[in-house]
Amino acid sequence: xxxxQKLLGGDGxxxxxxxxxxxxDGKSIKNILMxxxxxxxxxxxxASQVLNTCGxxxxxxVVSGFQFADMMYEEMRDCLPAAVEMLLISSPxxxxxxxxxxxxxxxxxxxxxxxxxxxxxMVQAQMQRKRRRKSQPRKRNEEDNLLIEKAKAxxxxxxxxxxxxxxxxxxxxxxxxxxxxxxTAQMVMSLM
Numbered sequence: 254x255x256x257x258q259k260l261l262g263g264d265g266x267x268x269x270x271x272x273x274x275x276x277x278d279g280k281s282i283k284n285i286l287m288x289x290x291x292x293x294x295x296x297x298x299x300a301s302q303v304l305n306t307c308g309x310x311x312x313x314x315v316v317s318g319f320q321f322a323d324m325m326y327e328e329m330r331d332c333l334p335a336a337v338e339m340l341l342i343s344s345p346x347x348x349x350x351x352x353x354x355x356x357x358x359x360x361x362x363x364x365x366x367x368x369x370x371x372x373x374x375m376v377q378a379q380m381q382r383k384r385r386r387k388s389q390p391r392k393r394n395e396e397d398n399l400l401i402e403k404a405k406a407x408x409x410x411x412x413x414x415x416x417x418x419x420x421x422x423x424x425x426x427x428x429x430x431x432x433x434x435x436x437t438a439q440m441v442m443s444l445m
Contacts, residue, residue: 268313
């Protein structure tokens with residue numbers, strides 16, 4: 254079964270939607286996933302229901318059939334948030350070649366083991382991407398950069414430092430206090 258509890262969504266679980274044009278098919282897939290330890294947020298029968306449900310999700314997976322009353326799977330995929338992936342379950346004759354990015358395909362007839370293993374693999378991949386993204390430093394906006402430059406200029410003027418000395422000073426204070434460079438620059442500006 255699932256090793257660690259799919260830590261992606263805001264509530265600690267991966268957001269999963271099951272979407273099939275026939276409600277009974279969707280409920281069957283939902284039951285398989287629930288018995289396997291996945292939490293299914295919703296079962297949808299139209300693409301518009303899927304899009305309304307996942308709205309602005311940062312992470313998630315849509316387990317889907319290939320056709321709905323309102324659109325085909327590839328149109329729905331194009332409308333989903335970028336980090337939401339799709340697990341398409343259908344006959345290989347319905348797959349677009351090459352398979353678009355963000356879509357993983359499973360052929361019909363479906364084997365439960367393949368469904369669970371594939372979904373678990375997708376969840377693990379999303380977890381890795383989230384960890385990598387979280388570990389990357391946050392990009393500073395122009396206002397933050399300007400504040401840091403002003404703090405460095407103040408240090409250079411008042412303490413006769415070079416630009417690189419002022420920068421290193423801000424970095425060291427930032428590390429020593431456990432704050433980021435912007436917060437440290439704000440403290441320097443308020444103290445001087």
